[in-house]
Amino acid sequence: MPKRGHIPQRRCVGCYNSVDKGTLLRIVLHDGVLCIDESGRMAGRAAYLCRDRRCLQIAAKKRAMQRSLGVSIAAAHIDALIGSLLERCEDAGTGKEVIPDGEDQGP
Ligand SMILES: [Zn+2]
Numbered sequence: 277m278p279k280r281g282h283i284p285q286r287r288c289v290g291c292y293n294s295v296d297k298g299t300l301l302r303i304v305l306h307d308g309v310l311c312i313d314e315s316g317r318m319a320g321r322a323a324y325l326c327r328d329r330r331c332l333q334i335a336a337k338k339r340a341m342q343r344s345l346g347v348s349i350a351a352a353h354i355d356a357l358i359g360s361l362l363e364r365c366e367d368a369g370t371g372k373e374v375i376p377d378g379e380d381q382g383p
Contacts, residue, residue, distance in 0.1 A: 286324040289340035290331025300324040301361060305345045310357050321345045325361070332358050 285294040302313040304320040311318060323344040325331050335341055336358045342349050 288326045288331050289323050289344045290325055290328070290334040290338075293326070295324075295326065297324070299327070301327055303341060303345075303357070305347060305349075308347075310341070310349060310353060312357070312361065321347075327364075329362050332361050 284297045286297045286300055287294050288300060298316070301324065302316055302318075303323045303325065304311050304313040304318040305322075306318055306320045311320075313322065323335075323341045325335055336354055339351075339354070341354055341357075
């Protein structure tokens with residue numbers, strides 16, 4: 277597969293894989309508060325995570341965000357953020373059970 281050349285890559289703080297920036301969640305420390313940066317344009321220090329609950333959980337467990345952002349953030353704060361991210365990763369509103377790990381089903 278040919279590379280497109282100029283897509284910036286960032287490393288997920290959970291699994292440490294380098295992935296196209298656009299596919300990662302961007303977490304920005306803004307005024308001392310962790311924000312989920314949907315626009316990708318918020319100023320501040322940023323940590324990146326795959327949109328994958330496993331990476332979120334790893335990051336929470338390892339305190340990877342604190343490490344990446346270089347600040348101490350209350351664990352409860354991280355847990356709250358991770359919790360809201362996990363909700364996004366699951367199909368909100370469909371009432372589905374957690375999808376078991378396995379193959380991604382293409383469209
Ligand atoms: Zn990851």
